[in-house]
Amino acid sequence: MILEEVALPAADGSALRGDLALPASVPVMVVFAHGSGSSRHSPRNRVVAAALRRAGMGTLLMDLLTEREERHDLLTAEYRFDIGLLSSRVVAAVDWLAGLPATRTLGVGLFGASTGAAAALRAAAERPARVRSVVSRGGRPDLAGDALARVAAPVLLIVGGEDPEVLRLNREAAGRLAAPHRVEVVPGAGHLFEEPGALEHVVRAAREWFRRPGGDAPGAPGGRT
Template structure:
């Protein structure tokens, strides 16, 4: 099932692309980075790989078109996290009882971590690709309990250093995977595919096991 959705958030509306495979074992909500949204070809590729592994995806635009032109809004982690929380609540109502995972890229990773750190939010697993977990703040990083995978390009020196510092602040089950030869956008041949498979494996391990399919 593939559906364009509009999720109301006060005066704004979060637009998204919802895709649910027939035998869904979990849903992954995507938090896009600065200057990116549900049309991101990189996140769409990752979403397709997750769907092939029986995971549903919801790619949402956390900013309105007007807000997205404002650099300050792109780095407003509190705003991004609040919009992500609205999308998560909508998704839980739509897919009641289905495990929830979060996938964040760039500043979206900080929003995902902020959401996962909130009391009462049951996030089964979280993945960051080329993210800025440092922007979530040490307090949020300390409170995250969801198993978290940080994926960083080996040639993305500044972001790698920031991820290493954030990683040291986290007390949950965690892993830092460095994709050799990849820069920030994982544009080098085969690097995005490698990052996608790391994400698929992480969610597959932590989501409930799929039910046997009867002939």
């Protein structure tokens, strides 16, 4: 397992911090897009990433904002809901992985939480040849807007059963997806999946989705029709 801190170049010339992990034989790379007010150090994302690495997958946990932008955002909240900016940073990560010898031939999965889910979905719409699957945890896919209809990769929307407003928004967004998709409701879980067993449910569902994009979702290879 190769673990290293990396600097990813963004389209505007800024550098984004990331933690890259490459198992010896990796079938897929999973890029994590954190939610509003968070960072690559998100404890829940790190739990999911560690589980995916144990399953043999590569992971890239990255900051979607530069250090200067993070300081500014703490005062103004200007950037945390700028889905255009955040999605451009996810696209930059996908392109960066395409340029690395160790990862250039690998498919990419995207794991987004909260607003990071919208950024991941927009990035998937912009890089259909590279992104093979998307998983959202307690996400706001509705914020991806018109990009939802252009996503080609299978999408898994994981939502807590005790998070009714976000569940409603996810179901509405699912209706706008043309790609194979599934809404996975975690019984008894709230928005942060802090309840016993909730995050483990997320891990299992995400791991299976990245292993077999689309699973048995309608329209997926081998799925229901």
